[in-house]
Amino acid sequence: MTTIKDLANKGNLFTQGHRACAGCGGTVILRLLMAAAGKDTVVVGATGCMEVVSTIYPYTAWNVPFLHNAFENSAATASGVESAYRALLKRKKTDKKINFIAFGGDGGTYDIGIQSLSGAMERGHNLLYVCYDNGAYMNTGIQRSSATPMGSSTTTSPAGSVVKGKMQNRKDLTEIMVAHNLKYAAQASLSNWSDFVSKVEKALAVDGPTFINVLSPCPLGWGYDTSLSIELSRLAVETHFWPVYEYEDGKYKINIKPKQVKPLEDFLFKQARFKHLKNEPELVEEIKKSVEEKWNCLLQKESSCK
Amino acid sequence: MSTQKVLMGNHALSWGAVTSRVQVISAYPITPQTQVVELLSEMCTDGTLDAEFIKVESEHSAMAACIGASAAGARTFTATSAQGLALMHEMLHWAVGGRLPVVMGNINRAMAPPWTIWTEQTDSLSQRDTGWLQVYASSNQEVYDSVLMAYKIAENRKVSLPMMIVLDAFFLSHTSENVIMIDQNKADAYLPKYDPEFKLDVKNPHTFGGLTTPDWYMELRYNIQKGMDDSYQVIRDAQSEFKSVFGRDYGMVEEYKCEDADVILVGMATAASTGKESIDILRNKGVKAGLLRIRYFRPFPFEDVRRVLKNAKQILVLDRNLSPGLGGITFQEVKSAMYNEKNKPPIYGFIMGLGGRDITVESITNLFEHAKKNDPQDIIWMEVKK
Numbered sequence: 001m002t003t004i005k006d007l008a009n010k011g012n013l014f015t016q017g018h019r020a021c022a023g024c025g026g027t028v029i030l031r032l033l034m035a036a037a038g039k040d041t042v043v044v045g046a047t048g049c050m051e052v053v054s055t056i057y058p059y060t061a062w063n064v065p066f067l068h069n070a071f072e073n074s075a076a077t078a079s080g081v082e083s084a085y086r087a088l089l090k091r092k093k094t095d096k097k098i099n100f101i102a103f104g105g106d107g108g109t110y111d112i113g114i115q116s117l118s119g120a121m122e123r124g125h126n127l128l129y130v131c132y133d134n135g136a137y138m139n140t141g142i143q144r145s146s147a148t149p150m151g152s153s154t155t156t157s158p159a160g161s162v163v164k165g166k167m168q169n170r171k172d173l174t175e176i177m178v179a180h181n182l183k184y185a186a187q188a189s190l191s192n193w194s195d196f197v198s199k200v201e202k203a204l205a206v207d208g209p210t211f212i213n214v215l216s217p218c219p220l221g222w223g224y225d226t227s228l229s230i231e232l233s234r235l236a237v238e239t240h241f242w243p244v245y246e247y248e249d250g251k252y253k254i255n256i257k258p259k260q261v262k263p264l265e266d267f268l269f270k271q272a273r274f275k276h277l278k279n280e281p282e283l284v285e286e287i288k289k290s291v292e293e294k295w296n297c298l299l300q301k302e303s304s305c306k
Numbered sequence: 307m308s309t310q311k312v313l314m315g316n317h318a319l320s321w322g323a324v325t326s327r328v329q330v331i332s333a334y335p336i337t338p339q340t341q342v343v344e345l346l347s348e349m350c351t352d353g354t355l356d357a358e359f360i361k362v363e364s365e366h367s368a369m370a371a372c373i374g375a376s377a378a379g380a381r382t383f384t385a386t387s388a389q390g391l392a393l394m395h396e397m398l399h400w401a402v403g404g405r406l407p408v409v410m411g412n413i414n415r416a417m418a419p420p421w422t423i424w425t426e427q428t429d430s431l432s433q434r435d436t437g438w439l440q441v442y443a444s445s446n447q448e449v450y451d452s453v454l455m456a457y458k459i460a461e462n463r464k465v466s467l468p469m470m471i472v473l474d475a476f477f478l479s480h481t482s483e484n485v486i487m488i489d490q491n492k493a494d495a496y497l498p499k500y501d502p503e504f505k506l507d508v509k510n511p512h513t514f515g516g517l518t519t520p521d522w523y524m525e526l527r528y529n530i531q532k533g534m535d536d537s538y539q540v541i542r543d544a545q546s547e548f549k550s551v552f553g554r555d556y557g558m559v560e561e562y563k564c565e566d567a568d569v570i571l572v573g574m575a576t577a578a579s580t581g582k583e584s585i586d587i588l589r590n591k592g593v594k595a596g597l598l599r600i601r602y603f604r605p606f607p608f609e610d611v612r613r614v615l616k617n618a619k620q621i622l623v624l625d626r627n628l629s630p631g632l633g634g635i636t637f638q639e640v641k642s643a644m645y646n647e648k649n650k651p652p653i654y655g656f657i658m659g660l661g662g663r664d665i666t667v668e669s670i671t672n673l674f675e676h677a678k679k680n681d682p683q684d685i686i687w688m689e690v691k692k
Contacts, residue, residue, distance in 0.1 A: 040508050044374065055516030065506035068515035069373050069400055076367035080332055080374025080382075081506055083358040087329040087380050090356060098508060116370065119363030 002197050007035040011063075018061040020053040023226025025217035025233065026105070026132045027053070028190055033130060036200035037099050039064060042085075044078040046104030046113060047071035049139040050132065071104075072112040075120035075129055078102035082125045099204050100127040105216070106147035107137040110173050121180040121209045128203045131173065132216035142221045146171040149241075150287050151280075152273045154221075159276035164283055169290055177211040178247045184210040186246035190217070191234035195244060195255050202248070215242045223272020235267040240295040245302075252302040264288045309487040315478035316341035318446040318485055319385055319411040319471065322453025324355050325493045326409075329380040329500075332360040332371035334390060337423050338479045339413045342385040365390035369397035369408070376406040377514055379505035381457060385411035387475065388429040389418065395433065401468040402437030402530060404514060407460030407500075408468040409453065410438075414575065415475045416661045424662020425475035427574065427627035431603070431635045437530055439469040439537060440603040444560075444579040446483040449473050451554055454488065458497050458544045464536040466502075472603075475662065477576040488552060496551055534605045541602065558607035560599040563589065564614050567596025569674060572615070572640050573624040574600050577658075577665045581624070584670035595674060600636065611643045618651045620682075622673050626659040633657070633685040652682040658689060 013034035020027045026049055034041070042065045045051045051068045054061040069077040082100045102120075104113050109131040117129060136154045137143040144157040148166045153159035157166035177185045183206045188196035196214060203210035215236055217229040224232060236242035237256050241264060244256040264287065268274040277284050313321060319342045323331065331350070333343045349355035358375075362368045368384050376382040386394065391412055401408050416426035430440060439460065443449045452471045460469040473479060504512050518526065538558070545556045562582050564570055571581055578599035588595040598614050600607065615621055621644070625634025632638060637655035644650055654677050659665040669689060676686065 042378070042506050042508065052517050055513050057516045057518040057522050060513035060516060062513050063511060065508060065511045066513045067374065067377050067506060068513075069370055069377075069404075070396060073367055073370035073397075076362060076370035077374035079360055079362075079367075080330065080371030080376075081378045082374075083330050083332070083360050083371070084375035084378035084380035084382075087358045087375075088378070091329075096508065115363060116367050119367055122363075123360065 002036070002194065002201070007032070007197065010035045010038065013039060013041070013063045014054070015061045015063060017059065018054045019056060020049070021220055021226070023217070023219040023229045025134065025190055025215070025229050026050045029130070029132050029214050029216055032193055032197055033101070033200055034064065036197045037101060037204060040096050041099040041101060042081055043067070044069065044074045044081060044102040046074035046108035048105040048108050050103070050105070052139060071108050073116045074102040074104050074108065074113065076116040078127045079120040079123060079125040082127050100125070101130060102127055103130040103132065105138070106131060106133040106135060107145045110147045110171050111145050118180065121177065121182060121211065124208055126207060126209070128200070128210045128212065131213045133213055134216040134218040134221055136221050138218050138221040147173065150290065151277050151283055153276060154273070164276060164280050172294070174211070174213045182211055182247070183208050184246070184248050186212045187242065187244055188212055188214045189233045189237050189242055189244050190214070191230055191237055192244055192256055199246060221273070224270055228270060232267065232270060235262065235270070238262045239264045239267045240291050241267050243295060243298055245298060250305060252298065252305050254298060254302055264291060308489070311485050311487055312482050313446050313450070313485045314341065314480050314482045315446045315449050315473045316413070316480065317345050318449040319453060319473070320345040320349070321487070322450045323383045324349060325488050325490065326454050326457045326497060327381065327494070328355070328357050328383040330358045330360065330372070330375035330382045331384065332362055332368045332375065332382070333384045334362050334365045334368045334386070336365070336387050336390040338415065338475045339385050339387045339390070339411070342411060365393040366397060369394040369401065372408045373397060373401050373404055373406055376401070376408050377404060377506050379500065379502055379507070381500040382408045383410070384408065385413070387413040388415035391429050391433060392417065395436070398433055398436040398438060403526070405466040405533070406468060407457065407466060409456045409460060410468065410470050412470050412472050413475050413479045414472055422661050423475065425477055425626070426660050426662065430470060430472045431627050434604055434635070437467060437534070438604060439467055440472055441469070441601055442472045442574045442603060443478065444576050444599060446478060446481070447485050447554070448556070449478065450485050451548065451552070451556070454493060454497055455544050455548055455556070459537065459540050461500055462540045463503055465533050465540050467530070467533050467537070472575070474576045492551055496547065537605050556601065557610065558602045559610040559614065560601060561614055562597040562599070564596035564598055566594060568594040568619040569622065569677065570596045570598055570615055570618045571622045571624060571670065571673065572598045572600065572636065574603070574636060575626070577624060577626055580665060580667060581670045583667045587667065587671055588674055593674060606639055606643070608643045611640060612647060615640070615644060615651065616647055616649055620677050621651050621653045622656060622677050623653060624656050624658060624670070624673065626665065628657055628660060637684070654682045654686060655684045656686050656688050663689065
């Protein structure tokens with residue numbers, strides 16, 4: 001198992017000096033991801049916070065080859081990169097085992113990029129797709145996406161006197177990826193960094209397409225103190241809001257089962273995006289019900305697909 | 307003796323990709339391009355072509371994957387048409403900004419609605435401002451030869467821009483013609499292996515497509531224009547080397563009986579080759595007619611156009627395309643090319659053959675009749691039910 005010391009000694013492949021906000025979850029995800037992947041890796045990033053903060057010309061935070069090719073197509077672009085390496089491998093121009101990683105936020109993955117992602121996964125390219133899910137279009141100013149949780153206030157689903165934030169449930173992208181018959185798909189949380197790192201290692205060891213969805217706390221979009229990012233990640237797991245699980249060779253495994261499940265309010269009410277729900281007990285009950293249904297469904301899948 | 311094949315335009319494109327030893331193909335089917343990708347699929351399956359073929363889920367992803375593959379250092383090919391080209395639009399800009407020498411065949415087809423599959427140039431001409439080099443063919447030999455030359459030009463480090471080979475739907479795409487095939491050894495000597503200055507290399511990492519502030523963006527656009535400026539000479543060199551090795555002579559334009567001509571018709575693609583017959587008929591009647599076929603639309607062959615047209619008494623431009631609110635697109639370019647000339651012949655802008663309507667020898671001789679009797683106008687609709 002990888003220790004934190006091992007990670008610290010791997011060298012910075014995603015370096016300091018980027019322009020992300022204090023407390024940004026996305027950059028922690030990228031740093032852990034790159035520490036786990038190592039230097040023989042090519043990364044394709046979708047337009048979004050992480051691309052914008054890490055690549056301001058003529059500087060870069062990337063110590064590996066990095067390609068940004070628009071918003072909706074990092075998976076398609078990575079499939080081209082991976083195919084090129086296979087073509088060059090045939091001609092013996094390269095003989096290394098190279099990791100191919102594409103990433104995007106929830107906007108670039110759940111919404112505008114889902115077709116490109118679905119296509120790349122179906123075609124079976126040897127690449128890992130990582131979604132950093134912060135639950136809205138944070139780069140453009142906190143607009144709702146199909147990953148935005150129910151009840152969340154965003155600039156395009158503002159909490160008003162009539163409508164109380166986003167009124168629809170989140171799309172379950174990880175299960176959509178499972179439906180692509182991937183050998184490996186998982187959800188991870190920064191509170192469980194070791195679990196995330198081992199998931200990256202597992203995914204990259206697979207010969208074929210793999211997917212990891214990581215909850216990405218956003219102080220600006222969620223509305224909380226920058227020191228609380230990891231605590232909110234933990235609360236998301238301990239309240240069942242964000243199940244940490246994996247789907248491997250047809251089997252489900254919930255990696256973290258909280259011994260004592262915390263009330264969902266502990267997660268919700270540390271964030272400004274949900275503060276209006278304090279006066280909406282019925283809506284909170286509805287959200288809780290949906291979170292528990294998802295959790296129970298996952299438990300069932302775990303026991304039936306052992 | 308050279309091998310010959312009877313090839314339709316679509317298959318001439320596919321064979322061009324084979325002769326150029328493309329390494330990655332990424333494409334999505336669209337009528338009338340489908341045969342290009344079908345033949346390439348067969349060739350990848352039976353080993354005729356040693357390439358990776360990515361069968362993507364859309365044209366947008368087709369070009370995205372080409373960009374990824376080209377950035378990784380592979381010679382990359384795709385083909386599309388009309389709606390597919392329009393869907394790629396965002397990525398066309400991206401290939402240019404990325405300075406990636408992707409080569410694409412585009413089968414000219416009119417844009418919907420109303421739904422249509424027949425030829426017109428509005429699809430590719432709508433992409434003229436993206437920064438792709440564009441060459442318009444009028445025979446399947448030219449289609450085939452253009453692919454090999456396209457890689458030679460696009461991959462030249464002075465250019466480093468993507469290039470589009472454009473051919474008429476059905477009139478070329480589905481019409482069989484005799485094509486002289488290029489000897490592979492000679493092709494390999496003519497077109498060296500693709501060796502980009504920068505690529506996605508784990509041993510020498512670079513960041514591509516980063517955020518660029520106003521401090522730097524303009525310089526990068528300047529460099530793209532410089533690539534276009536430098537491409538004129540690169541194209542001429544590629545064409546002259548092609549002539550010396552393979553014997554076929556291509557220019558940025560094709561001139562037909564222009565030297566002493568009073569009236570010169572300017573056109574592109576198969577309509578222009580039909581026009582040669584009209585010129586012969588007119589010449590037999592004593593009219594001093596000539597024809598200028600524009601092959602390269604980007605970069606626009608200003609020098610050739612001015613040289614050929616400056617002594618004409620009348621210039622007739624035939625456009626099988628329309629920029630609504632403006633008129634024929636070639637007409638506008640020709641007019642702008644002539645504006646600063648001392649001798650400015652009157653220029654007629656004819657719109658004809660939209661949506662694949664036939665342009666016959668007689669249709670073209672009628673343009674000369676019209677110009678004989680009427681003053682010049684920017685938009686003259688021919689053979690339209692008004």
